[in-house]
Amino acid sequence: xxxxxxxxxxxxxxxxxxxxxxxxxxxxxxxxxxxxxxxxxxxxxxxxxxxxxxxxxxxxxxxxxxxxxxxxxxxxxxxxxxxxxxxxxxxxxxxxxxxxxxxxxxxxxxxxxxxxxxxxxxxxxxxxxxxxxxxxxxxxxxxxxxxxxxxxxxxxxxxxxxxxxxxxxxxxxxxxxxxxxxxxxxxxxxxxxxxxxxxxxxxxxxxxxxxxxxxxxxxxxxxxxxxxxxxxxxxxx
Numbered sequence: 238x239x240x241x242x243x244x245x246x247x248x249x250x251x252x253x254x255x256x257x258x259x260x261x262x263x264x265x266x267x268x269x270x271x272x273x274x275x276x277x278x279x280x281x282x283x284x285x286x287x288x289x290x291x292x293x294x295x296x297x298x299x300x301x302x303x304x305x306x307x308x309x310x311x312x313x314x315x316x317x318x319x320x321x322x323x324x325x326x327x328x329x330x331x332x333x334x335x336x337x338x339x340x341x342x343x344x345x346x347x348x349x350x351x352x353x354x355x356x357x358x359x360x361x362x363x364x365x366x367x368x369x370x371x372x373x374x375x376x377x378x379x380x381x382x383x384x385x386x387x388x389x390x391x392x393x394x395x396x397x398x399x400x401x402x403x404x405x406x407x408x409x410x411x412x413x414x415x416x417x418x419x420x421x422x423x424x425x426x427x428x429x430x431x432x433x434x435x436x437x438x439x440x441x442x443x444x445x446x447x448x449x450x451x452x453x454x455x456x457x458x459x460x461x462x463x464x465x466x467x468x469x470x471x472x473x474x
Contacts, residue, residue, distance in 0.1 A: 243409040243436070243470075244323035247401075248314065249426055251330045253415025253442055254459045258335055259305045280391045288385075292370040295386040299351045299366065302333050310414070310463035311339035317467045318343065326404045330416065330423055332388055347395040347423065353387035356380070362387050395422060408435040412466075415440070415459050418447030427451055440466065 252260070277283050278294045318325050318341050328345045329336060334352050336344045349355075354365035359378035365387075367373070372382040389395050405411060411430035418424050427437050427450045439451040440462050448454055455462050 245404070245408050246321065246323065246325045246410045246412070246470075247328065247404050247408045247426075247430065247435075248317075248325070249328050249330070249411070249413045249416060249423060250314070250336070251414070251416030251423070253417075254308075254310050254463075255305075255331050255333050255335055256415070257310065257458060257460045258308045260301065260333060260335075275391065279388075281393065284385060284390070289370060291386070292368075295351065295388065296368040296370050298332075299368070302351055303366075305333075305335070307335040307339035308460045310459035311335045311341070313464040313467040314414075315340035317470060320471055323409075324404075324407075326401075328401055328404075328423075328426075330420065345397055345401065347389070347397065347401065349386070349388040349396065351386070351388070354384040355387040356383050357385060358383035398422065401426070402429065405429045405435070406433045408433070410436045410438070412438045412440065413445070413447075413451070414463060415442070416445055416447075418445030438466075 273294060278291055284291045314327060314336065318327055326345065327336065327341055327343065328347055330348050332346065332349055332351045334350065352364060352366055353362050354369060355362050356375040356377060358375060358380040361375070361377040363376050369384050369386065373384065374381045375383050405426055406429065408430050411427060413427060416423065424447050427447055431437055431450065437451045439445060439448055439454040440459060441456060442458060443456060444454065455466070
């Protein structure tokens with residue numbers, strides 16, 4: 238890979254990068270997420286049917302997040318973001334804040350964040366680290382019971398897709414780290430990038446469902462492979 242020809246970089250991270258910090262991947266081998274069917278905790282219909290269950294589920298995820306720390310892969314990507322001389326967009330499917338806690342400043346959370354709440358009454362999104370199950374009032378409009386997790390559920394549109402698409406079309410290199418290659422639209426990013434002439438690299442614990450679309454792949458734990466790749470990138474510029 239000729240780093241000297243690379244100026245604009247888009248990086249996509251998924252659950253695999255945070256799994257090494259102790260966070261469960263989105264969909265386990267049994268098809269469940271932390272013991273729940275996806276349909277029961279990650280759809281607008283689930284929230285309408287049983288808001289208490291959904292709020293309690295995300296409250297537990299938020300509490301779990303406080304107990305883990307960024308790993309060396311998060312830290313390496315924060316370093317690359319800070320030191321890369323060209324453009325770099327770090328996009329994550331993850332709803333945790335481990336990239337930010339590692340020092341990354343411009344992370345685009347396409348699926349929302351656990352540390353944010355969305356008020357359905359006034360449409361504001363507010364930083365949030367406490368529970369939502371007890372129906373606290375919105376800090377902006379003061380309506381109680383109007384806050385939901387600021388998470389993109391199945392059936393909802395991921396955030397900032399126009400910005401992501403523009404960056405992919407302008408990229409010289411697209412890198413996917415720790416993703417399943419199964420969840421669209423993110424699973425299609427590699428095809429967009431390649432069509433527009435970018436080099437493509439997958440770094441994953443095992444080949445993803447989309448591995449066939451990548452020109453190069455490195456298989457192993459992100460905590461080991463990502464820091465080594467970042468060293469190569471920075472050494473070549």
